[in-house]
Amino acid sequence: xxxxxxxxxxxxxxxxxxxxxxxxxxxxxxxxxxxxxxxxxxxxxxxxxxxxxxxxxxxxxxxxxxxxxxxxxxxxxxxxxxxxxxxxxxxxxxxxxxxxxxxxxxxxxxxxxxxxxxxxxxxxxxxxxxxxxxxxxxxxxxxxxxxxxxxxxxxxxxxxxxxxxxxxxxxxxxxxxxxxxxxxxxxxxxxxxxxxxxxxxxxxxxxxxxxxxxxxxxxxxxxxxxxxxxxxx
Numbered sequence: 459x460x461x462x463x464x465x466x467x468x469x470x471x472x473x474x475x476x477x478x479x480x481x482x483x484x485x486x487x488x489x490x491x492x493x494x495x496x497x498x499x500x501x502x503x504x505x506x507x508x509x510x511x512x513x514x515x516x517x518x519x520x521x522x523x524x525x526x527x528x529x530x531x532x533x534x535x536x537x538x539x540x541x542x543x544x545x546x547x548x549x550x551x552x553x554x555x556x557x558x559x560x561x562x563x564x565x566x567x568x569x570x571x572x573x574x575x576x577x578x579x580x581x582x583x584x585x586x587x588x589x590x591x592x593x594x595x596x597x598x599x600x601x602x603x604x605x606x607x608x609x610x611x612x613x614x615x616x617x618x619x620x621x622x623x624x625x626x627x628x629x630x631x632x633x634x635x636x637x638x639x640x641x642x643x644x645x646x647x648x649x650x651x652x653x654x655x656x657x658x659x660x661x662x663x664x665x666x667x668x669x670x671x672x673x674x675x676x677x678x679x680x681x682x683x684x685x686x687x688x689x690x691x
Contacts, residue, residue: 470497470539472567473546474560476553476579480656482513489577490514497543500535502559506550523547525559532566539572546577553581557601557627583625586652586684589662593689596622603628603636610636614643624687633683634671640687641667648688654681 473492478484493499493516500523501507507520523531539545549558567574583599598620603610617624628636633651640649651663651670659680663670 468542469570469572470541470543470545471573471575472535472539472564473544473575473577474554474564475546475548475577476581477507477510477548477551478656479551479580479582479585480654480660482510484580484656485510485514486577486579489579492546492577493518493548495544496546498535498538499546499548500531500563501548502550507548523559523563528559528562532563535563536566536570536572539567540570551580551582553579556581556583556599580656582627582652582655582682582684585655586650586662586686587623587625590623590650590652590686591664592623592648592650592686594623596689597625598622598689599625601627603632607635607639610639611643614639618644619690621689621691623689626685626687628683628685630680630683633674633685636685637667637671644687650686652684652686655684 473496475489475492477489493511496518498519498521499507500521502524504520504522511518521531521535523535535545547554547560547563549560552558554560555564564574587594587597598617600613600617603613603626626636637649640647646666649665649667649670651674653663654660663673665673
């Protein structure tokens with residue numbers, strides 16, 4: 459796939475490939491072509507990536523590449539690229555590096571003169587924002603919040619005056635407590651919780667933090683949520 463013939467030593471290309479956040483039919487034609495043609499795929503969880511590859515009849519060498527053991531696999535991936543093999547980096551869902559592993563590998567690949575090509579596609583942050591009903595002209599993506607309650611409140615206080623829509627990723631067990639922190643720190647802001655995006659049970663919960671707490675209390679929490687907060691007036 460690397461068409462550079464000007465050098466006697468051809469380096470492989472590292473493709474950063476966005477994959478579906480839920481519905482496997484959201485894979486782009488270009489992403490499918492890349493995954494079929496690369497020599498190897500570095501993935502967060504081989505079991506999750508196999509579900510996607512099996513759907514499209516793709517068999518590839520998979521390299522488990524996940525946090526916090528990213529740096530252990532970087533030498534192997536760089537060696538393959540230096541041998542002229544093209545590779546793809548994928549995450550379990552969505553666009554790699556967006557609150558997912560990949561940054562150390564990209565930095566090392568660039569320092570080794572490896573060409574990086576992004577293959578755009580789904581991302582939970584933009585998918586949720588497009589249908590949330592909150593302002594989209596300016597937003598601040600903050601990824602996963604800190605683990606400690608005091609750190610969460612400090613973070614929320616630091617963005618209290620931010621006029622753009624605030625966006626977080628949250629594991630299911632953290633959602634109720636985080637909504638309470640929003641109520642205590644930011645007040646009665648409009649909040650949207652997007653869950654099971656692109657899947658059969660996709661839902662958007664809208665209201666104040668307290669109203670959403672009432673909606674989720676009797677429900678079993680599944681998967682990560684994307685939580686959006688209206689910015690300061």
